[in-house]
Amino acid sequence: MQPSSFVNWIALLEADEAFLLLVAPVAIIAAIGALLSRAVFGSMIATSSTVGTTKAGAAAEIYAVVLGFIILFGFEQFHVTKQDVLLEATLLDRLYSEAQALGEQGEPLEDAVMAYVGDVLVIDWPLQSAGRSEGLVTPGVIALEREVRARAVKSSAFEGFRLNNMYDQIMQLRTKRLSAAPDGVVANAIFQVLAVGIVLSVVTGWFVRGPSILVHMALSAMISGAVVFLMILSAQLLYPFSGTVAVSSAPFKILMQTQGN
Numbered sequence: 001m002q003p004s005s006f007v008n009w010i011a012l013l014e015a016d017e018a019f020l021l022l023v024a025p026v027a028i029i030a031a032i033g034a035l036l037s038r039a040v041f042g043s044m045i046a047t048s049s050t051v052g053t054t055k056a057g058a059a060a061e062i063y064a065v066v067l068g069f070i071i072l073f074g075f076e077q078f079h080v081t082k083q084d085v086l087l088e089a090t091l092l093d094r095l096y097s098e099a100q101a102l103g104e105q106g107e108p109l110e111d112a113v114m115a116y117v118g119d120v121l122v123i124d125w126p127l128q129s130a131g132r133s134e135g136l137v138t139p140g141v142i143a144l145e146r147e148v149r150a151r152a153v154k155s156s157a158f159e160g161f162r163l164n165n166m167y168d169q170i171m172q173l174r175t176k177r178l179s180a181a182p183d184g185v186v187a188n189a190i191f192q193v194l195a196v197g198i199v200l201s202v203v204t205g206w207f208v209r210g211p212s213i214l215v216h217m218a219l220s221a222m223i224s225g226a227v228v229f230l231m232i233l234s235a236q237l238l239y240p241f242s243g244t245v246a247v248s249s250a251p252f253k254i255l256m257q258t259q260g261n
Helices: 006-012 015-047 049-101 103-129 139-154 157-178 184-207 213-238 250-259
Strands: none
Touching: 006 184, 006 213, 015 184, 015 213, 049 103, 049 157, 049 184, 049 213, 049 250, 103 139, 103 157, 103 250, 139 157, 184 213
């Protein structure tokens, strides 16, 4: 499925793909650029190395703060999303148990819960991985609401309130799950920040002279490569259902396996 943004495409990359497509090319460009800058601007860098180092350090510190905020926000968002997924699956399990306790009268509600779980696994999850799940309404959602409301009407006031409240909590958690990834506008802004970071990580090392050509090239390559790795990590954390660093659908799969049979 087509990713919703370039940041989501980065988040979907496997480790080896990310290394070959992003990390290695940027590191090679940084190393070659360091060699060329010494050859072309060697004398200028030697006489103004203090100024160059200061400017490069200031630019690197500013970007490090920005990238640090993105990664910290991504970690927090990832952790909250994982908790929400577990809680949503737990509430669905409780609702299914409530339906089972009703015997034959609860069978339509049992089927509706399983239909909802099936839609989460078959419809929601692939779209979430591509960052394209906002505002999604599935047949399982409609069936679950219909059966919960119908069961609540036939129950006592307290039981009806409890069932409706459980359903409302599930829908709130579903909304948070579907909106966990950034929308297109935010994703484009994040991509611009990451693109600027790639340029900074490559260029700043060119104008800070090292003790030797080989050391200069190696440091430029390693620093730029490390920055790109951090960018990839930030992209994966901002899209919590994409790539190798992703929230698992295991709670819903377990629910389907244990209660759906």
